[in-house]
Amino acid sequence: MESAFTYTESELVQGLKAKDQKVFGYLYDRYSPALYGVALKVLNDESNANDVLQEVFLKIWRNIDRYDESKGRLFTWMLNITRNSAIDTLRSKAHKMDQKIQDIGDDVHLYTGNLTVLPSVDHLGLSKVLEKLTKEQRIIIDLAYYKGCTQEEISKVLEIPLGTVKTRMRNAIIQLRNLLKLV
Amino acid sequence: MDVQRYISSGIIENHITGLLSESESREVLSAIQQHPEVKAAADALQVDMERYIQLWAAKPPAGIKRQLMDRLHKNEAEDPITAEPETFTANTNDDTFSEDTGSGLGLNLSQLQIWQYSAAAAIVLLLGSVVMNIVTYGNSGNYQQQVVSLQADQASLLAERDALKEQLDFAQKENGVMKDPSFKWVRMPGVGKHSGIVATICWNPQSKETFILAQALPEPPADKQYQLWAIVNGKPIDAGVFELGSKAHTVQKVKAVDNAQVFAVTLEKKGGSPSPTLEQMFVAGKVAG
Numbered sequence: 001m002e003s004a005f006t007y008t009e010s011e012l013v014q015g016l017k018a019k020d021q022k023v024f025g026y027l028y029d030r031y032s033p034a035l036y037g038v039a040l041k042v043l044n045d046e047s048n049a050n051d052v053l054q055e056v057f058l059k060i061w062r063n064i065d066r067y068d069e070s071k072g073r074l075f076t077w078m079l080n081i082t083r084n085s086a087i088d089t090l091r092s093k094a095h096k097m098d099q100k101i102q103d104i105g106d107d108v109h110l111y112t113g114n115l116t117v118l119p120s121v122d123h124l125g126l127s128k129v130l131e132k133l134t135k136e137q138r139i140i141i142d143l144a145y146y147k148g149c150t151q152e153e154i155s156k157v158l159e160i161p162l163g164t165v166k167t168r169m170r171n172a173i174i175q176l177r178n179l180l181k182l183v
Numbered sequence: 184m185d186v187q188r189y190i191s192s193g194i195i196e197n198h199i200t201g202l203l204s205e206s207e208s209r210e211v212l213s214a215i216q217q218h219p220e221v222k223a224a225a226d227a228l229q230v231d232m233e234r235y236i237q238l239w240a241a242k243p244p245a246g247i248k249r250q251l252m253d254r255l256h257k258n259e260a261e262d263p264i265t266a267e268p269e270t271f272t273a274n275t276n277d278d279t280f281s282e283d284t285g286s287g288l289g290l291n292l293s294q295l296q297i298w299q300y301s302a303a304a305a306i307v308l309l310l311g312s313v314v315m316n317i318v319t320y321g322n323s324g325n326y327q328q329q330v331v332s333l334q335a336d337q338a339s340l341l342a343e344r345d346a347l348k349e350q351l352d353f354a355q356k357e358n359g360v361m362k363d364p365s366f367k368w369v370r371m372p373g374v375g376k377h378s379g380i381v382a383t384i385c386w387n388p389q390s391k392e393t394f395i396l397a398q399a400l401p402e403p404p405a406d407k408q409y410q411l412w413a414i415v416n417g418k419p420i421d422a423g424v425f426e427l428g429s430k431a432h433t434v435q436k437v438k439a440v441d442n443a444q445v446f447a448v449t450l451e452k453k454g455g456s457p458s459p460t461l462e463q464m465f466v467a468g469k470v471a472g
Binding site for chain 1: 191192193196197199200201202212225226227228229230231232233234235236237238239240241242243244247248250251252254255330345
């Protein structure tokens, strides 16, 4: 079922809007590992992550007409759907906010089993990137990217002033950008 | 708009991670359309996020794709049982044939009937389950909508509460300054053609904290700002610029002033000047004692 050819992002969007199942299959092959990684990291539970992943791709299929290319990348849109679905699942499972923060505070690597075997991802690169970020930088990035925390919430959780969160988050992202160039 | 300050404010990060309210998001989108630098920053942040998240990619179990594609097919096919009537016809033919051949085949006949009944029952159950699925799915959509609207309500209440808290904090701070006896109040009446206007300084010579209440200054042109000066032994020392607009009626903190005999306000270019433009002096006042 693996597609031998590739689509550009706007071809993908057009195909999805035309309800082309072949394009959808390609979309799944291309993006499911990244989105599954997000669901696993938020939920830390494979069976819940499987459910969320299916729900996310059904939402993408049904709601593709709501996606507006001028507002941002397709990946960003899909990522936000994934994170929100995963967080909804977390909430419905009566997990508490401080528990999810506890998890991330204890171990920012969180999910280390079953990491990808995709050729595009280089695990050596991952550890190189993570080593160069401080623990605090990783926590700030994870809270924002995965846990859906605003900078205001991060400030409360980590008990540091909002201004400091802003500076540190920017520094963390700039550092991340430089590190990603090396991978 | 100060584009660099906007970019470093963190609002674009909140926007791309989907954390802003709808109205805030609209503002960011219009900033992205108007300023190429803001657009470049937003694009770069999205690429960073995608690459970081790709680092954590994990291959999902192989069966999920098939399940998913099956569910899509199910959704697409409106009428999943068109093939069924033919099966019935075949069974009936069989049945007629068996009856004709006489009673010797009674056992086979009843087995056949059992199969027919089971098949019919299975189809009824299947139809029932399809209907239940549709009903349940419809309900879950309702609940999801309710959850979403409740979440939105809660978020707006939280935002309101935070805004009120900020106002309260500010009012308490302002109140504290007013009551503190170590603060000196310096009235600065208008100078020259600006007579009739007034601004007030509130200065603590011990802690050096300085505030200005500029309620009666005219609104400056867009490219200008008022700047406060502390005059020490005839020399003007910069005490910072301040804004009017929504802040005109509040006590604004300016730079700490060590020592001053006179305070004065001039109109300067945006961001302030190293030395005052004396012909643009609006108000000035002597410190008592």
